[in-house]
Amino acid sequence: MKKVLSTVSDWIATITDFLKGIIILGVVIGILFDDYFGVIAGIGKLMGEFGQSGLAGLVALVLVVAWYKKQ
8 A cells, every 4th residue: 555655645746746847837838938838927817816815825836835845
């Protein structure tokens, strides 16, 4: 059972790393080519929603950052 959970964790880590790379690539392309795919606008919208949520948004953002640093 531990081996299965380890394998699934490795898959999730690999997929997460791949998606981080895609997001970074999208931001770089957005900076160079005037946000062709809308990645920067999407990130801005997400941060705006955190701001509109007040304290709940701040707590959610802190939890996401803490989770990211844990990895």
